[in-house]
Amino acid sequence: FFTSLPSVLCVFYSNSNPKMLKVLIASLVLLSAASAQSKKEQAACAKEVAAKVKAEPDLGLRISVITGLFLQGLGDEHGLKRIADGLTPERKDRVRNYYLIGACLPFQSKLD
Secondary structure, three states, X not given: OHHHHHHHHHHHHHHOOHHHHHHHHHXXXXXXXXXXXXXXXXXXXXXXXXXXXXXXXXXXXXXXHHHHHHXXXXXXXXXXXXXXXHOOHHHHHHHHHHHOOHHHHHHHHHHO
16 A cells, blocks of 8 residues: 555646645545554554463463464454454453453454
8 A cells, every 4th residue: 555655646646736635645644643553552462462371271262362463463354353253252251351451452342
């Protein structure tokens, strides 16, 4: 997306007025800032989870959590949902109440 941004802006600028170009640039800056914030949240969550997963006695849950982190990092929402759907109710509760707290709180909704 961002690799073709200069060409998109050139085409847009040649076919539009400067006011619309400013609106487009402002929108892209806001989108970029939101994406950066999401990346920071993901990194903080991953750091917390990595520390907790080392002590997890349930190997199946450990594998699910690590796989979920990997898929989240890739942005694979469908894969992440499949992992969550495959968890037993007890394991979902463990993930929600132990792993998805603190920095990971914004990601609790992905478990539903």
